[in-house]
Amino acid sequence: MRKKETASQKAIQQQVAWAAPVLGLVLLLLLPVFARYNDYVLQVFTHALLLATLALAWNILGVSGSISLGHAAFFGAGAYTSALLSLDLGVSPWATIPLGGVLAAGIAAIMGLFCLRLRGAYFALATLAFVEIPKVITDNWDGLTRGSLGLVGLPGLPSLRLGSYHFDMSGSLVGSYYFVLGYGLVLLVLVTLLFRSNLGLALQAIREEEVAAEAIGIQVQKYRLLSLLLSAFFTGITGACYGHLIRYLEPGLVYGLHFSAIPMIFAICGGRFTILGPALAALVLYPVDQFIFHPLLPAGHEFLYGAVIILAILFMPSGVWGQLRKGHFVSIKTGSIE
């Protein structure tokens, strides 16, 4: 059993729980100022933010206890939908990015039909296999997707006009950075509301004890499907943003194992029973990977992710942020930031 904490330890935990995210947010808002002359730093952090949104979206399903290894299906579908609609039909990315999310949710509905009756490792393996379906379709439907040639020349992230002020988010790295940061903050607010709502309570209850959840009147499969659809929708939006950010796509890239595994790695290392943990892990681990391990080991730098996930599973099964917030996972009552 856990040792009783002293009041001062608890107070410190509370302070960490508040101070760390606030400090992090200020740093993120001012980052372009610090890094104005360094495109590389901006690029890395833009990508880290995008991965943070991917981890947040993944954890909408993760909080219900289902480990997905198939989120690349939604990421790729979102990226391709938005890219093709904007490239071939000239629709504004403001419209095509959410449509990418909608198609991703549609694919999730099909995936749910087959996979949601499974649990644990069986669910994870079925989702891993499922990714091949949209990937093979995208790879071979040359007339629509241009197949394995991929897509180039995607329009950049959309611009924002506020009155006479024109905020260009595609032309400059700074603009792209703030676009992704803005999306990340919106998603964070939505995920916080969701996890704190009764829907979030239901998902956690299902994760902890499915039989008991059913006995108190929770329709388990309905809520599992709903969390999968929401998770896929936002993963699709993240995928669409990714396409407009790097401005080229190919099936092997966006449907690759990378985008399935990386949100899981961030969620487990950061703390999949918390709201912020997965996003924080992305914002720390990806820059560490890029700035430190990539120059040292250009070919094998991703061993970092393998190492941290093994360490997390062995020593911190509830993740680093979960450990710091121990005993204070998402709760409707405490009112603290998780």
Added chain:
Amino acid sequence: MSLLKLEALSKKFGDHWALKEIDFSIDEGEIVGLVGPNGAGKTTLFNLITCRHRATSGRILFANKETTLCKPHEIQKLGISRTFQSSRPFAKMSTLDNVVVGRVFGGEFHLFAQSTDIDSAKQLLELVGLAHKEQTPAGDLTLSEQRRLDLARALATQPRLLLLDEVVAGFSPVAVKQAVDLVRRVRQRGVTLFIIDHFLSLSLRVSDRLLALDHGEKVAEGRPQEVMRNREVIRAYLGMRHEDEPHGA
């Protein structure tokens, strides 16, 4: 008027009859004990009433409505809740949240928990003596605390009929006495109780009636003292002494 009515209820697992032709009914406001040795079919009967398992034959009527083929969450909506033989807390959620979630899904659904939901959850924690642990993760509670949390969570769904599965197994005599008081207080709230109690330590003290099962068959029903004098019940619990002795008892 009977709240729960079982008509010739049977359940077969493979070739084995776990329950055979059980006829029984419980009136509103009663406390009924369900007794019998291991493997008698007590938990199976609970699983049939709560529709976790489907009856092989026979009917279940709750408040004059047939519920034999309902789904588990539908049964809860009609007003039947249960606790589990080995308690099943939502371990990583706070003790309070465990009860709030019962309240929220037992009642009318709102997207966000209302302050009334939280207040009534706190009252229930008070009732079962866990008010001081409301922020503790449920997985950190002791066995007896987890059983009481199970009870509070089941009560939070506002049931008309509450099924308690071995709530006092492994309890100290003091804890059993507290459980007796608790069960009486639950009845005062207007809840009908059906209690599985293998060792009879709770049901003999609180039950209005007992239903005794052995090998899936009803061997006796009636007032506790009568049932405990019943030859079949004694035989089921203690063996076949009467028959073994050549000159009778």
